[in-house]
Amino acid sequence: MNNTCWCLPTEEKMDTNNMERTESQNQHPQSHEPPSTKGTTFIRTCFNGVNTLSGVGILSVPYALSKGGWLSLLLLLLVALLCFYTGLLLRRCMDSDPLIKSYPDVGQVAFGRKGRAIVSTFLYLELFFVAVEFLIMEGDNLHKLFPKENFVVFGNKIGGKQGFVLLSAVVVLPTTWLRSLGVLAYVSAGGVMASLILVLAVFWGGAFDGIGFHERGDLWNWSGLSTAISLFTFCYCGHAVFPTICNSMKDKSQFPKVLVVCFILSTISYGSMSIFGYLMFGEHLTSQVTLNLPTKNISSKIAIYTTLINPISKYALVLAPIATALEQTFPFRESKMMSCLIRTCLVTSTVFVALVVPFFGYVMAFIGAFLSVTVSILVPCLCYCKMVIGFNKFGVELMMILMIMLFGSVVAIVGTYTALTDIIKEIQPK
Template identity: 25%
Template sequence: MLLAKIQKEHPNLRSYQEIGIAAYGEKAGVLIFAVFGIDLFGAAVIMVLLFSDSFSTIFDEVSPFYFKLFICSLLLLLNFLPLRILSISSFMGIVCTTITFLVIFIAGLVKTDSPGSLNSPMPTNLWPESWMDLFFSFGLFLAPWGGHAAFPEIYMDQVHPESYETCMNTAFSFSYTIDLATGCVGFLMFGFLIDDEVTKNILTTPGYPSWIAKAIILMMGLLPISKLPLACRPIITAVDGFTSAHHSMLRQSLNKVAISAVIFGVSVLVTSFGKVMALQGASICFTVCITFPVLFYISIFDKQLSYKDNTMLYSVVAVSVLCSVLGAAAVLVK
């Protein structure tokens, strides 16, 4: 919302990085690119891991390496599509997420014995068992909200930008409801046996109808395909700018190949979905989603903000930084 307010007043600012440069200068632009690049890059790696983990559970005779290679090769092709088409695919991602939750919920209802049943829930706890668990959860809570660096480009690409705020309210409210419901249902079904992906628990637990596994695999296949190119687009835009590739089709193509190759390489080296989620959420998402946008807003609208506004906004920044530090420390310790 704050990023869009900045763009409404300064329509020449078309990307997250340009907003940051307008707020803090050219030198800050490199740091801002590095941080939001890691955010989106981490989100892309998470999608690749989700895809390979899901398919490897069913096709255990096939190495996860080949699933990662397939999804990253497909990403390379999708990176050449315009943003308007990719936004349609993003809606497909929302549909996939919703269907996945419904499948998880139905799986819990049809199974009568634990683990994996809502009819016979596993033991759970309302409060974290330790402060470290609480801090670790900070990153997990915020990780689904990553990718804020893509929103300025989405705002500029909207046919009706005046509907942006309504779109954000609707999309985030819906996503939060689905995320919360999935977490609650998954914890009730598997308790302390819960894996870093509840879908992985269902795929490896006997007692479910065969169509449950097929539906989950289908959704977990379509979801990364719909989200990956959107996460990559701001990185591509920034890299094209750094390499002066805006007027060279060959250089733009090489940049797309390089980005897809790096995502593939990192996904092969990193295998822990949960830790990547938590570390990305704690160390990066707080910064990109909360700290930077609020600081940009304060800097650009400095003369229009009251003392009360500044106090509130700086308090939000302080809480965001604290959560980021505690969350990252907990991930590294665990």
């Protein structure tokens, strides 16, 4: 999710963009320090890793389970295992060249400048659509809290949901003008706590606030399988951050253990939320579980307000790497006015997409199938084969990687087609 200035001129700029990328998915990155002097501890790195994997996907895992049925929980575990394994492959790619500091570096070492450009493009696209998701989420949940509100803009009456998207954009716009995002990065470190509060609030609503866990649901649903896998893959799209997290450690040899801890904790969180939500609302689940919660309950309000606060603090972090890259391509790159103009245009573009395609679940499924599968499954496998084992050395490992790539390709093609078809159906007049 990093883009133009696709081939950044210096390692310092590469590191800066990747640090900002780390922050973008509800995550708190650590600055790269020489391992001989400084670095993060094992526990702190685990915290950063869980932040990386604990994102807005937690809102949609119950919906994903409702699309695939109970047995699709096995797919959640499968996706977690595959992404864990490809995370290890990325680490091995880094070990093959000590100059690698970021994910785009891996692409460049493996396939040259074109590889770097492709990897960076996918990373930036993912960032952009995550920012769009933030605005859609804000509009949906604010409309849930205030369903009767309408807005008048330049004499035109705008519906509540669209109005709240615009209002959210106005609120976050000044934060995008800040070039120093240290405070926002600190706030974003609350991602793990926010996810925990959200899971507990949903559970409390079902257990003690009268909603109950009465729905049985389906065992298996073929028609929704591709959407379920796409949403599950979105939940584990932290690979662009892994090189930065690994480089931040005092003892990089412990990074595989960090991945084990992070993936186990994240899978417990995602699995718990999906089970609670599906038992509570069954086939009636919307793309965000908070939209199913009755607003009269205290637990529901806690869940919704927790959902609302996070995107506001992280939106600027998501757009910062894109803005920085764009600023490097324009003249007067040090001009504050030019920087504000570029960032304002970026915000405007995300607002436009959020208003045109306000379908949280379908957009997330598109991100998961088209972008996350590529970044988290296909690219690590390709780079590892090119850099480490070679495509000509047939063996058990290569065959397993080729099978993973085949699985990822099928998910990417079918999932992307399904998501785009669903979006087009919603956009077309009925």
